Amino acid sequence: MMETITEARRHIDNAKGFLKNNARKQDGLFQDPKYVKIAGHTAYTGVLLALNEILPGTNKKTRKSVEWYQKELSALDKKMLSHFITSYQLLHLNMGYDGTKSVKIANVGLEEAEKIIDWVETRLTKKEMKNP
Structure with missing residues (x-):
């Protein structure tokens, strides 16, 4: 389970790398939208990887809609739902x-x-502590 968290964080690090090394930041703006797009997709994939680890009914074979993630998160944690909606946007x-x-x-x-x-x-750490 924690391997998934490591992988999700790797996606975020890769996204930051694309922005830092390729998107060419100048005066608060990126100059190359291609790498911004790659970074955005990469980071969002990291979010979904992490969420798939704790949301019921997720598996690698079935793609879920953003509405599905919103519904599942709204039942678990409204604050995280807000973070998810913002990250999606x-x-x-x-x-x-x-x-x-x-x-x-x-x-x-x-x-x-x-x-x-x-x-x-x-959440995963707490779950592991309850069920060693």
Whole structure:
């Protein structure tokens, strides 16, 4: 289970690397939207990897909709639902599809992703402590 958290964090690190090394930041804007898109998709995949570890009914064979994730998270933790909606908007839509040039949007999206991954890790740790 914790391997998944490591993998999710690796996705976030890779996304940061694409932005830092390839997107060419200048005056608060990225100059190459191609790498912003790659970074957005990569980071969002990391979020889904982490969430799939704790949400019931997820497996690698079945793709779930964003609405499904929202429904499942709303039953577990409303605050995390809010983080997920923000990460979906910023990472998946603004970065992944639109290739936003805004460094601020990218930074907030990555912060949201890290909050979700940390939350999943905490839940998994508590679960492991209860069931050694």
